Amino acid sequence: MVEFPESNVGPKFKGKRVGYFRETAGYRRYAGAYRDGFGMLPSVRETINVPTSFGDVRAYRFGEGGATPLLLLPGRQAATPMWAANLPGLMAVRPVITVDLLGEPGLSVQSKPLTDEVDQAAWLSEALAELESRPVHLLGVSIGGWAAVNLAVHHPDRVASLSILDSPFVFGGVTWKMITVSLGSVLPGMPDAWRNKLLSWISGGVSAPEELPEGRLIASGMKDFAAYLPMTKKPTKEQLSTLGMPILGIYGGRSIVQNARRTVDKARKLLPGGQFEVWPEASHAINGEFPDEIAARVAKFLGEIDA
Template sequence: MNVRAVSTRRRYLKITAGALAVGALALAFVLRSPSPVGHWNSAASEDRFLAAYDRAFEDLPNPAETLDIRTDYGVVRVYRFEGTGTSTHPLLLLPGRSSATPVWAANLPGLLTIGDVYTVDLLGEPGRSIQERPISSDEDQAAWLDQTLEALPTDQVHLVGLSIGGWTATNLAVHDSTHLATLTLIDPARTFADIPWGTAIRALPAAVPWLPKSWRDSFNSYTAGGAEVQDVPIADMIEAGMQGYSLKL
């Protein structure tokens, strides 16, 4: 290949790179939302998610109590499940991204043999918690969770966090561990290391709401170790949250 051909090829590559950059900026502009808090993209999206949430919730034991706790950042949905064990402190479970309380369906029967279990729908994520003010720092994230624990009829909890819930649990422990008896982390995101590049790349198509559902299903199956996600109530709930809810965290 002669020098002129190489120069032409480089020029075309620069033009292509520039076009891709402009396209990415245009996509970001189209997908932007002026709202400073997490919200549903449409009423239909919210209805679809809540219907999936309710279907998945049917696989849980009946909660002994449902609490809506007001914090400085919004209203946090908390469920209490009555256990058969004698643990001094109850467990409190934080779910992963775009999921909520129903994600613990398979775990609750065993955990209830330890004692009472509280579950939380993360504030600013798809679920029955309602974000009302911006959550813009690690301190904000710690504050709403600490205020939630402060409102419970127990002085301390065994805090358990899954994925981004693991990060949320650790973040609280770093800022204020007053209400924590112990901390248990399950695949905590961005806590001991950054998210692997392979996972980040796989997540990109799943983060664009108008791309096919199959792309989000593929990512959800990947993060679940290859588990089947078709016609699975919890997976349907998570996919509906990914597709219909705009995070502002």
């Protein structure tokens, strides 16, 4: 059973520059989708609300064992339930921790504005300090991959390795298609049918994303949640060159977010010691399309590090 905190709900939060649900009905809609999606996850070992300087971060532990945990960071407008397809395979590799990103829709509750990428790294570093004393392996999808790299840039002592899935703003920008989706999906008053079409476009042509719990979750997050986040800033070449931890980057050949081959070419030049791949049949929804393959690839990557 998922535990719901006291969230930021209602117009009283407007103007405070923190993420909030616009109205009670929208929050209830989101909570219902979260509850349904959470019910599809494996058994949770521990639910934790971690206090940080910027708000309380919701985290969950899955799996057993003493190996260094794998921390999962979701994409924009998503949260822990988006990992339903991935958790069984990843838990077979090592213990897993998930967090809901602060400032995004989810059960993390923001209390202070995030002004730049330093703040975005700070809250995650503070949360990890409470969750795990040693550096952890990070796996992030989409903007969660950017968050993982951003943490590694500003707090490398927290990071044992990086695995990123079709993540923009790390080695390049985004396409005009993605800009269209990003702007259109969060416009107040947009008809649900149009929002669903945008979700389908970014999800590789899924006919009705809202038929899936994670699709309902993301759609409600787009419609019902107001986020006040700083502009996502790509790390500089100098910052990326300082990353000493192992890194795996997988990009979708059918993704509308970025040109996968160009991105991988840039990544290999900037970080020649990294492992970067294009999966031709994958879209931006790569984690849901290829959960078994991702688990196997991450297991191989982490196995090499352990060895």
